[in-house]
Amino acid sequence: MEEKEKCEGLTRRNFIKTLGLAGIASTGLSMGKAGAAPEQADAGKPVLPRRKLGKTGVEVSVLALGGMFDTINNQLLLRQARTWGMNFWDTAEGYGNGLSEDGYGRFVARNVDARKDLFLATKLHAGEPAAMTAGLDKSLKRLATGYVDLFYTHGISDFKEIAAPKPVKQWASEMKKAGKIRFFGFSSHTNMEDCLLSASKEDWIDIVMFTYNFRLMNTAKMKDAIAACVGKGIGLVAMKTQGGGQVKTDSEAELQMAGQFLKRGFTDKQAKIKAVLENPNIASVCSQMPSLTILSANVAAALDRTSLSRNDFELLERFAAETQESYCAGCGRICHEAVGGAAPVSDIMRCLMYYHDYGERDLAREVYAGLPEHVRAGLTQVDFSLAEKACPQKLAISRLMREASEILA
Numbered sequence: 001m002e003e004k005e006k007c008e009g010l011t012r013r014n015f016i017k018t019l020g021l022a023g024i025a026s027t028g029l030s031m032g033k034a035g036a037a038p039e040q041a042d043a044g045k046p047v048l049p050r051r052k053l054g055k056t057g058v059e060v061s062v063l064a065l066g067g068m069f070d071t072i073n074n075q076l077l078l079r080q081a082r083t084w085g086m087n088f089w090d091t092a093e094g095y096g097n098g099l100s101e102d103g104y105g106r107f108v109a110r111n112v113d114a115r116k117d118l119f120l121a122t123k124l125h126a127g128e129p130a131a132m133t134a135g136l137d138k139s140l141k142r143l144a145t146g147y148v149d150l151f152y153t154h155g156i157s158d159f160k161e162i163a164a165p166k167p168v169k170q171w172a173s174e175m176k177k178a179g180k181i182r183f184f185g186f187s188s189h190t191n192m193e194d195c196l197l198s199a200s201k202e203d204w205i206d207i208v209m210f211t212y213n214f215r216l217m218n219t220a221k222m223k224d225a226i227a228a229c230v231g232k233g234i235g236l237v238a239m240k241t242q243g244g245g246q247v248k249t250d251s252e253a254e255l256q257m258a259g260q261f262l263k264r265g266f267t268d269k270q271a272k273i274k275a276v277l278e279n280p281n282i283a284s285v286c287s288q289m290p291s292l293t294i295l296s297a298n299v300a301a302a303l304d305r306t307s308l309s310r311n312d313f314e315l316l317e318r319f320a321a322e323t324q325e326s327y328c329a330g331c332g333r334i335c336h337e338a339v340g341g342a343a344p345v346s347d348i349m350r351c352l353m354y355y356h357d358y359g360e361r362d363l364a365r366e367v368y369a370g371l372p373e374h375v376r377a378g379l380t381q382v383d384f385s386l387a388e389k390a391c392p393q394k395l396a397i398s399r400l401m402r403e404a405s406e407i408l409a
């Protein structure tokens with residue numbers, strides 16, 4: 001997982017009404033601090049709806065807790081997520097250098113009964129079987145569990161990364177037999193549609209988590225890819241549902257959109273989550289919720305029964321069109337081929353998104369540092385003119401790559 005979904009609130013009145021948290025208002029408890037005991041929140045009994053995760057048949061909460069944050073020191077948040085019915089928890093080997101898995105593991109170890117209700121997912125990059133097994137064993141140890149419900153190979157941009165000759169299929173089957181994983185899938189934020197289509201032609205992919213939001217949901221290619229997966233019973237999880245840009249997007253257009261949605265009783269950030277959940281084929285939205293404020297606002301968005309109107313969708317579409325040049329759509333094959341493979345442009349764009357939109361500068365630098373040294377060293381020497389011509393979003397790739405090499409190095 002991989003995204004910080006900043007969804008900071010319904011209007012205060014609707015926020016409280018939706019969650020039934022009158023106690024929080026009257027006691028003046030800050031949602032950002034420890035204090036609102038789950039028992040108090042239980043009085044309003046807000047429980048997230050669940051959807052079936054494809055052919056797995058498992059019912060998961062429509063919001064999945066993305067764990068790319070300090071889960072060790074946010075145990076109260078984990079407890080609250082569970083109290084609100086969030087049974088789908090997502091993490092990865094690399095999040096916080098393994099500290100994210102440690103935090104989930106601490107919760108599981110201290111709440112033994114909780115494990116059977118949780119649908120726990122983790123990720124590793126695809127590699128040789130022995131290395132993947134060793135990595136998975138370490139994850140299981142950190143998570144204080146003998147198995148994960150879902151194992152994803154992390155961030156593929158081409159199905160070939162896990163297809164033959166890499167024996168990932170066989171590895172997945174062996175891990176299932178060994179009882180270490182229940183289901184297998186992959187995550188993708190680059191060339192998602194192609195990856196989904198490839199998955200739909202296989203019989204061993206249970207679940208795909210992919211970048212999906214109001215900017216991407218209307219193309220024929222995305223619709224076809226989703227339909228193909230649904231036809232094969234592949235469970236679908238959306239991530240990066242806020243559609244955050246590579247350059248800061250607090251534009252006049254965003255302010256106007258936010259104002260329009262507030263009149264409807266929810267924020268633009270909540271509208272973006274609701275837009276994704278309007279698609280019944282998406283079982284869950286995986287979203288980083290590193291504070292009780294964001295957790296609460298996202299839960300409120302999922303609980304709110306107001307359906308988005310045609311006008312609401314048009315508002316989102318207009319905003320997407322007006323801010324197109326701020327958003328990398330993840331179609332990395334286009335720019336990658338245009339630069340002859342000299343730079344993984346879409347990966348670097350993602351680093352810029354972490355930096356600008358999430359404000360996660362350390363994370364942005366960490367992901368950037370993971371790129372090969374020669375790529376980083378030669379980034380400003382690459383001619384991006386053909387990539388700029390080919391880019392459907394009309395991004396200023398050359399300028400953005402220069403900026404990346406300055407601020408992320």
Ligand code: SF4
Nearest residue numbers: 328329331332335391
């Ligand atoms: S930079 Fe442009 S072509 Fe490359 S992935 Fe992003 S939107 Fe697609």
